[in-house]
Amino acid sequence: MVPMIQTGLELMTLKELAEHLGLSPTTVSRALNGFPEVSEATRKKVQAAADTYGYRPNYRARSLATGRAMAIGHVIPMASEHEMMNPVFTDFIAGAGEVYAKNGYDMLISIVPDQHQEQAYQDFKSKGSVDGIIVHAPRAGDRRIHMLNEVGIPFVVHGRASDAHEPYNWVDMDNKRAFHRATDFLLDLGHRRIALINGLEDMDFAIRRRAGVKEALEGRGITPDESLFFSNEMTEFNGYETGRRLLAIQDPPTAFLVSSIIPAIGLRRAIREAGLDVGRDVSIIIHDDDLSYLSNASGGQEPQFTATKSSVRDAGRKAATMLLDIIESGDTAPRTALMEANLILGRSTGPAPNRTTT
């Protein structure tokens, strides 16, 4: 049962293993892959020999023969100027990777300049190196979904494309609802000047979050002040800088909705530098992707930030599971999964302060 790992020895091929056993490659292959045409006795013998010699099938050969690559591709876009590496990829990929590993799939990652993205997907298909693809960070007017549908390779989108009019598989968090609820909560606390520090505005999630905020404001008869809505890459510095500028205006916001914990950390820095207190003078609600190394949890205490929370790692697991299921079942009926975010109370929110100007 326990495999005897042999290091430093020449690798063994199926043919060699078959010779050792005095069997044909056919039989050995079938024995190892659990086909019924081989007797239980020989199967045991073959399995034992494979373990002893540390035989492992060559994936390239197998995949050439079966037509299955046993690998999933992820394309990670690289905006060349910023050299920006989105931190949520890390956790998403960690989640997906768990699922792949459990099912014997490899994970192929391509770092691709933005402008070569479509070509990269084409290549995945034509080079035959993957069985399916995860599409990250869909944007408004994203052509990838249409393209992949045409190419006919299984794929799952992490997020949605609002303007895609064809069916496709996706796993998404209910961004609009989450930010609607968060806004409602701030309104309930008496806040009226509410700023939004969002991700890049052509990102689908950013569009939905903004829509959620507007919807909530309008639901209370408040005209959204678009001058308080900001879109940018979600870096610590951008959060800091936006906060600094906003706190210096005439009638500064009393509350901030922030799309990620990272810019929120910058925002908090700006607030403190302005001599204000988070949670008392200024409220913050973040969206918390539950990143493992930037946890919003505070070891049993109340979280630092009030947050809409949804684990992006879990989204990775869900997307990977969905994709593998599509590939292995061959059933192409479009699947979707909408995850709900929890609104979790932390120390960064409080009632709107009384201003000299009410």
Add this chain to the structure above:
Amino acid sequence: MVPMIQTGLELMTLKELAEHLGLSPTTVSRALNGFPEVSEATRKKVQAAADTYGYRPNYRARSLATGRAMAIGHVIPMASEHEMMNPVFTDFIAGAGEVYAKNGYDMLISIVPDQHQEQAYQDFKSKGSVDGIIVHAPRAGDRRIHMLNEVGIPFVVHGRASDAHEPYNWVDMDNKRAFHRATDFLLDLGHRRIALINGLEDMDFAIRRRAGVKEALEGRGITPDESLFFSNEMTEFNGYETGRRLLAIQDPPTAFLVSSIIPAIGLRRAIREAGLDVGRDVSIIIHDDDLSYLSNASGGQEPQFTATKSSVRDAGRKAATMLLDIIESGDTAPRTALMEANLILGRSTGPAPNRTTT
């Protein structure tokens, strides 16, 4: 010259392309791969046809024939309990990925539970899915280096293993020197109670950083107070928690050396909560991996933290370049690259405050 991308069509094989051209597969293959046995005229014709039909060679088939996988493997350990995903991986991988893409290599990533790591490397080799491996996060007593040397697959270590007595390829930052210099700088400012918030203590980089600190202290005739040295996973919360506890002791440190910007953000939070001022009451020097989304730079201004800075993305590029070079040259003479960190002045350091107790 411009390839006409054909979507939705059946993929074309080399054999089919050859038939279309009235040539043999041999000639087509050679034409496309630039062998001299084919005339310039036919090469042009073949190339043009390949472009028109959007032909791309199947990587699995090619790699089976050539014995080269055209892929590099990265194993990312996953400590199952913590579900920790080290953020520096992201940037390192981004750097390496650029180099792979430029050279036509794929990047294979395996998320592997800590205890199955060695098996994962074995598998990489025996499954034949990669030509080389990058080893991440070497630890004290790390068996991977010995194992990979035995297995005989090209690899480059990001970091070093202090106790490895055999040659191997590595790319590392001079951790000891960086922390020595940082400590010297704090000593010059008059600090004597210096704390270290380090990474997990069996990590090689953590060992070297600690050694650098001790060496500097001893160089000035100061006996290191080991009760001020902490090792833990580099999360925001751990930085916060360690800071909180240390600031509450009898004779708290006046300066902190922190192994990453992430726990430093937590530490800063703790310092502010204690009503103290970073840079005046308490000094901080971090090591800055130059993560793209957590930049220490402040848009033209002085950086937030004084830091020893070395781009981990750049390390990724260097390691990938080294590995590809080893693979393609076949030259196994061990290579090493030691990167120097810059000591960059920010707003988090100042002279040691005068205590009532001098």
Add this chain to the structure above:
DNA sequence: TAAATGCTCCAAACCGCTTTGGATGCCTGA
């Protein structure tokens, strides 16, 4: 002029595995 040389191109083997279509031997039932 005959042999040697180059230049192009091709047939076929091969990479390591899967899978189709038997082949073999033994057992059953009529």
Add this chain to the structure above:
DNA sequence: TCAGGCATCCAAAGCGGTTTGGAGCATTTA
């Protein structure tokens, strides 16, 4: 006793490329 059925196993043909060892032909060289 013999056809038919079943359980095992195998030879050989792929999968889609690369590569070895020529073949065919025009051009030089002796």
